[in-house]
Amino acid sequence: MTREQLQSASDRLSAAADDATDDLATALQDQADRLHDLAEREYSVDHGTLARVETKLGHLEEDAPEAIAEAVSAAHDDVIAFRSTVEGV
Template identity: 40%
Template sequence: MVRQELQEASDELRKAGEAVDASDVRERIHDQSDQIAELATRASGPDHGRLDRHMNTLSELADQLDGDAAEHVRQARDHLRAYRETVDGV
């Protein structure tokens, strides 16, 4: 089962990584993309805490970026937020 919102977040991060020149930032973005893609296909979905950590990291990344890269990171965060609204608890 693929959690579509999480997969879309990962895809947006891939696009952001392609728009970034700095290799260290691109690496952080791709790392987040990989982790979120894994969450999209795991047997059990992520909890609120895990999603919150990713959302905080994406906020930090978006603040460091501008242009298309920042917009893709913000879109990824929006997808995480939309998925998080479907998670039970908190």
Template identity: 40%
Template structure:
């Protein structure tokens, strides 16, 4: 089952990673990879897992500027939109 919002977030982070280098690129790529895997898993992620991703994306966005920061914020928003559909909490 594909989770569109998580897939969108992964693509946005991949684009952001391509526009950076070093440790930031690695962190963005790592988040992109993890969200892509979550998007395709049989069982979706829980609130805690999504919250951890959202925290990392918030921290990354705060440390960046321009288009890259905007892509990270958009990716975080996509994760939030998916999280709203997760039952519980």
């Protein structure tokens, strides 16, 4: 199973964090790091973990200025694309 979408999401969030300030930058980088870890781990990623990431990204998108929200939305789309490849639920 490819995890390129998770790494893409991580890269998008990390770049968005560079353009954000203070708490938003920290939250974006935290999620970028989380997605990078998920992309690199050797064992599978479950739907529950991905659902929590999606929820967090939704909140970040709502709180971000438009340009940053677009990057978060694209990262969210990457996570959704990856999640569609995960077996189960």
